[in-house]
Amino acid sequence: MRDRLFITTMLLPTVVLLLLFYGYPIFDNLKISFTDLSLLGMKRGGNWVGLANYRELFRSGDLGHILFNTFIWLTATSVILRLLIGLGIALLLNTRAMKLLRLAAVSRFALLIPWATPPIVAVVIWRFLLERNGAVNEALIKLGVVDHPIAFLADMRTVWPSLVAIMLWNTVPLIALSLLSSLQTVPDEYYEAAELDGATNWQKFRFVTLPFLMPAMLVLGLMSVFWSFNNFVYVWLATGAGPGTYTNVLATEVYLKAFIDFRLGYSSAIGMVMAVIMGAFGILYLRLVARQQLEETL
């Protein structure tokens, strides 16, 4: 009993701080989402409209398209590709050949460059590269792949793959380097034992490497979901949610409604829906990762 009281007392300041820093803004946002507050009427405040903003959001004809973009392109596609490419790069960097050629250190350093590039700079660089007279189009034309420049960020066939490519360029290095550090913790004895048992390379990867990497991949995967799902910068800076509304996602919709249409109440309702979805991912994260870590610690 005394222990429990001690633990509660020790945790109290942290809990209070968390409530202040996270709880209050969420509560405030929830409150605004039940009003018609406008950016032009912030001094006056908003009128209570109950669930009207939520009703409008769920009845909106655009919601399906926005959710599809957010879940499928922005989150699922980018996260899966990020993990696969990151894993591939980590495995490559961990090969004996790379070590023998003394390329491992150079490659790791090279990987740090895109990772250290701020997203805004990454998007600007890629916009230049992908534009009509940009390096990518020039290369494709010179190689005879295409006759005319491709409007990568304006053509519906190429805009999402281009956006995902920009995100991957900027974020894969972190995944690759994290997985590389996990790879280096796999004891050589395991591989030697597998070899003695006649395991093929694929079997060594499947039954030795992968189980070792799974905890890290799980954490990185879930963290990537958080980073991607909420991401605003890549889409907004690269396409402005266009052409038309083709690349509009929840985060850009929040911005459009709040700062273009001035509808802070409605925008807050979208933000709350995003928070609920992220909360679900958070629970998943707690169940799959945090609890396991806690149990291991205890």
Place this chain on the structure above:
Amino acid sequence: MLKSLAAALVVSAAMLGSIRAAAADPVTITFRFNDTEQEVRGAIDEFQKENPDIKVDLQRIGWKDARNQFLREAAVGQGPDVQHSAQVWVTEMGDAGALLPLDNFLKKDPPSNGFADFVAQDLAKGKDGHVYGLPWTTDTWAMVYRTDLLKQAGIDKLPQSWDDLRADSAAVYKKTGKAGFGFPAGSSASGAIWFLANFYWWSHGKALIVQKADGSYALGVTVDDVADAMKYFKQYMDGGDNPQSNLAASDAHDPSIMQALVTGNQAMGAMPPNTYKEIIKAYEDANPGKPVPFVSAPFPHPDDTKSSMFGGRMLVINANTKHPEQAWKFVKFMASEQVFAKYYRTQFPAQNSLLKKIDFGAPLKGFAEQFEYARTWGPYASGPVPIGTMWNLTDRAFGTALSGQSKPEEAAKGLLQEIEKQMAAKG
């Protein structure tokens, strides 16, 4: 006794010193400007020289964020003392309580030639009748042509109608392989195609928003009118004479469009005069001594319609300013003839008396002619739907049609339904 006297003397001396220091310290006002610093640096330095008791702290912000940032700050009692504003923002910012009414200043200490000398006075007023902004600059958009490319395409007369423009643009592309009329068709809440769509409607005697005799607002175009405009501009994309990549260009001053005009990869453009001046300068820098191959001309229109807008900027004072007198002094100075004559040469003044004195020169002749056929945004700015919302909705609706996401009729219907919905919601 002596100790007390000494202490009193020290305190008095300290107080006197601090009073003197306070008297010598200039008042600092903040001016937030949305274009380049070099355009106004000289004028600010001159103002500070003439008014050593006022220091002007120049802040810079991009146009895209300027209004929202200011509104957010003003709502919590913050923000710059003087803000650079688009003419069409002033009414709604004044109604939001973010701006200081200027009526008293205009009465007691008016600019030379008075407020009546300024253009766009209707846009400077709030719905409560108070004046919230001092019109500072004015401009209009016009067409810009590269004469060398037109010549190569066998075009010896500038287009007089929208059909001529379309035919000439296609001819340039076909005969030279260069872009014809390259316009920004991006889907964003920026200039993009919003301006061109409105010019097209205006020149056909229509307008997206109209004010009725009873003072209420209504849509002035039908679904067919909007779809017709979409189909017209879509031809340029489908024909290839406006490159597909311009679906990602959001402004007239998009670097790819400006660069294409400078390098001779594009024959025609539509823009405000400061963008045109930048293009001419870039061409002259790249081709010293060569004659400039550009001319400007009004947008196509019949004689009895308008085909461009009186655009421009205003200077507004934050409702939260602690230095209203100094802010007004600065605003008045910035709108004076000496500033436009000596320093702020990239824009035209918003005073009729000063506008008359301007020699537009040969390259800008088309802009001068366009002023005759320009109109203010009027009901667009005073109506119930924020103009930024209409920019965004229109650009995105055109974006969906021009990129082939939806048929022009569907996009047009969606656009008008959304604007009507917002008009109804806001009364």
